[in-house]
Amino acid sequence: MNTQSLQAVLDAGHPVADHRPWPRVVVTPGIWNTLIEGLASNIWTLLGLWSEAEIVHLAVREEASGMLSVASLPCPDGCFPSVGRRHPPAQRLERTITDLTGLHPVGAPDVRPWLDHGRWPVRHPLGAATAPVPPVPPYPFLPVEGESLHQIPVGPVHAGIIEPGHFRFTANGEAVARLEQRLGYVHKGIESLLKGASLEHAARLAGRVSGDSTVAYALAFARAVEAATETEIPARAHWLRALMAELERLAHHCGDIGAICNDAAFALMLAHCAVLREQILRASAACFGHRLLMDSVIPGGVATDLPADGPDILRSLVTGIRRQFPSLVTLYDNTASLQDRTVKTGFVKPALIRQFGCGGYVGRAGGRAFDARRTLGYPPYDALKFEVPLRTDSDVNGRVWLRICEVEQSLALIEQILQKLPSGPVSVALNTLGRPCEGMALIEGFRGDILVWLRLNGDGTVARCHPRDPSWFQWPLLEAAIEGNIVADFPLCNKSFNGSYSGHDL
Amino acid sequence: MRKFLLQNLWRPPLTVPAPAPSGQALAELGAKVDQAARQRLGRSLAIREVDAGSCNGCELEIHALNNAFYDLERFGFHFVASPRHADVLLVTGPVTVNMREALERTYAATPDPKWVVAVGDCGRDGGVFAGSYACVGGVAEVIPVDLHIPGCPPAPMQLLEGLLALLQVN
Secondary structure: OOOOOHHHHHOOOEEOOOEEOOOEEEOOHHHHHHHHHHHHOOOEEEEEEEEOOOEEEEEEEEOOOOOEEEEEEEOOOOEEEOOOOOOHHHHHHHHHHHHHHOOEEEOOOOOOOOOOOOOOOOEOOOOOOEOOOOOOOOOOOOOOOOOOEEEEEEOOOOOOOOOOOEEEEEEEOOEEEEEEEEOOOOOOOHHHHHOOOOHHHHHHHHOOOOHHHHHHHHHHHHHHHHHHOOOOOOHHHHHHHHHHHHHHHHHHHHHHHHHHHHOOOOHHHHHHHHHHHHHHHHHHHHHHOOOOOOOOEEOOEEOOOOOOOHHHHHHHHHHHHHHHHHHHHHHHHHOHHHHHHHOOOOOOOHHHHHHHOOOHHHHHOOOOOOOHHHHOOOOOHHHOOOOOOOOOOOOHHHHHHHHHHHHHHHHHHHHHHHHHOOOOOOEOOOOOOOOOEEEEEEEEOOOOEEEEEEEEOOOOOEEEEEEEOHHHHOHHHHHHHHOOOEHHHHHHHHHHHOOOHHHHHO | OHHHHHHHHHOOOOOOOOOOOOHHHHHHHHOOOOHHHHHHHOOOEEEEEEEOOOOOHHHHHHHHOOOOOOOHHHHOEEEOOOHHHOOEEEEEOOOEHHHHHHHHHHHHHOOOOOEEEEEHHHHHHOHHHOOOOOEOOOHHHOOOOOEEEOOOOOOHHHHHHHHHHHHHOO
16 A cells, blocks of 8 residues: 655656646656556556656646646567556547557457557557558457346447447346447547647637637647647636536536436436527627637637627526526426436445546546546636535436536526626737647546647647547446436436547547 | 426417428529428428548537527428338538448438538548548549538538528439
8 A cells, every 4th residue: 555645656757847837757667666556555546547658647637736747667578567467448549549659558358459449541540550450350249147148239420410439238138247348439630630720720629629629628728739839818717618518518418418317218307408408509609609609719729719798698597597497496306206207316435436526427426526626626727716516416407417417507607707807908919939838638528537648749739639528437437327227217327428429439 | 296397388489480491402402402302201301310430520510400590390201210111311520431431331221312411621532531541532522422512510501501402302
């Protein structure tokens, strides 16, 4: 058992200059192994694991002190000690590292490819980029043994209007014995596209990692760029960004609450929640020119200022939702047939949530009180009053209620922002350091915490950028949530997680 | 629940008036749509949505078509769960290499006569993802496309205009 602090462990490494706002430290295999032990014993939380051609980066956070850091291990022989061997949340990230750069995690329990389906015209696109070696054997799903089991393969093309992915159910009658996910179908090579991109183009790409979190990703990217270049943006830009982020959260939470109920065949909630959602998107378009607010947050500030009638539009939006939403909550709470489907369905053990460092509504419905807005307190949230709702029931019903509480918080936040919105410019030109620099940001999207790490070239183009979606630590828990539930409850469980395929597949 | 349903009897509908079919879409479709197909399918079209690698932005706006404001079903369009039931494939995304075969197989599973509508800037030419090793770039690279609805993502009104053009062409 490790009793050293993260600071003490990393003091033995070599800090990298020009990495902001948190330190990045080049470490030895010995320190790397200490970090693995700390992760495995839940002292530290895994925030991200990614690599370049010859170096692997591990972002960790110490819960006790709140310290956040990146440890980088050079891999001259193409290998690094596997984190996933002792800490399962890292396994899919390591399989991705091998797919994209060819680095090999030594001792990894699962070495099957993850994003690479053997179809790309190149192997290890972020590493040596060699030609592929056909033919690729069929993907080996994990074996499930026992009497009276049957398998149900679902996807990649699903029955609804949702993203593609493959789910392999093994069921005993109605009860699910195992769900195995296979993702990677929407891998677009975003990290390769980001390499060498201008900041303007890279910001557009970052805003399309997962379209439903476009504000959150653009914000994370912008904050990482601003940290790297030591750019201070105007106060009004911070506040407008938060306004956009809360509108995004509000729209998706309203949509999700309706969609979860619809998956229990309660279409009335969907119909009414979809109206609320549409009203939010229309108000967003009226204020900032885009329904989903794409390309509204840019490095250096925001693209458009709130128009003169903006505050009135948003105040009447908030008033309207305040009028309509409570009766929908009552409807949800008073419909026993609906509660029958959601209560105790898709339970996730709080211990698993802690181990996976699972954020967002999945984490907070299962007792993990992490919300980057509060825990890191980036501006303007340090000057705003809000609560971080927390529950411990960790089932579909808990995740619905968490969203309901967060809708109320977001409404209050929008009102506060409108009230206190500082005046002044909404963007600033970025500093040019003229040398390579690195930045990082961790921000709270509607789904959970999004991490963006990047290195800029001296000319201001992107040398490397890694966006990490909250879904990386949520998808695996869906496999655990469905165990023992009936197959027909999978859509409910899945929707209550609402993982991003695009954000995960990159 | 009764209160909700009763209230809705007295409220005016939220639904917006139907937009005119997009002129650009009509021009693109004019030469392509077979009159016989049009007569056989009538004014009711079943749509299968296929995400071939989109960022999920297009899906959000396609979803919105079903809300009370746009109410797609009043025009005879409805979304179906299987390509076997579909007349129209609504395809989004730059067609990732990993989704190419799934898209081809979905197209093959859709009975004739059928139309393909490529949605969004990615569906047209790969959009911001064009040039990636992991993207084919444009739905038309993989299956024949009858209509493009551009936008990033196209707003529900633009989607509606494009889809209405499908019904109007004779």
